[in-house]
Amino acid sequence: MPRQKQLRKVFAxxxxxxxxxxxxxxxxxxxxxxxxxxxxxxxMADYDLLNYEEAAVLMGVSRATFARICESAxxxxxxxxxxxxxxxxxxxxxxxxxxxxxxxxxNARFDIQAEIIENNCPVCRSANINSLNARx
Numbered sequence: 001m002p003r004q005k006q007l008r009k010v011f012a013x014x015x016x017x018x019x020x021x022x023x024x025x026x027x028x029x030x031x032x033x034x035x036x037x038x039x040x041x042x043x044m045a046d047y048d049l050l051n052y053e054e055a056a057v058l059m060g061v062s063r064a065t066f067a068r069i070c071e072s073a074x075x076x077x078x079x080x081x082x083x084x085x086x087x088x089x090x091x092x093x094x095x096x097x098x099x100x101x102x103x104x105x106x107n108a109r110f111d112i113q114a115e116i117i118e119n120n121c122p123v124c125r126s127a128n129i130n131s132l133n134a135r136x
Contacts, residue, residue, distance in 0.1 A: 008037035008069070009060045010094045012111075018088040019080075028084030035092025038073035045070050104128045 013036060021028055037059070044055035045066075056066035080087045100111050103121035105128050120127050 005093050006061065007093060007095045008040070009058070009097055010036045010040045011058075011097045013096060013100050014039045014089040016089060017107075018086055020086045021080075021084040024084040030083075031086035031088050032076050032080045033090045033092075034073060034076055034087050035090055035094065036096075037092050037094040038069055038076065039089060040094070041066060041069040042073045042077070099131065101129045101131055104130060 014034075018031070040059065041055065044050045044058065045052065048055075050058070052063050052066050052070075056063045059066060059069075061069070077087065079085065098111050101121075103124060103126055105126040106121060106124040108121055108123040119129065121129055
């Protein structure tokens with residue numbers, strides 16, 4: 001029986017819910033789930049340009065595990081681009097470093113600092129906010 005996967009630390013959720021291909025023909029159906037930890041690994045390695053050792057320490061995993069997460073994310077993104085599939089950001093096997101929220105009215109994603117008392121969206125002031133930290 002395989003060992004249970006350790007939760008991976010994610011500093012912030014993606015700023016998107018997903019991506020859809022533009023102008024795709026009828027043969028481009030389906031979607032690919034990109035887990036939060038895969039998004040975080042791609043962000044750290046390819047956007048922030050951290051080496052695998054530094055990024056692995058920040059995510060709380062081994063360097064080899066970080067490399068596997070990156071490889072999985074890159075394959076998923078490549079498959080979505082080549083096959084014209086939608087990419088959906090899903091929670092996966094991760095935990096968020098701090099409490100993050102989503103506004104259902106304006107689709108903003110934000111964290112609430114401890115000193116902020118009112119639980120309203122900082123963009124549109126709506127009280128219709130939900131936690132992103134709850135496992136989906």
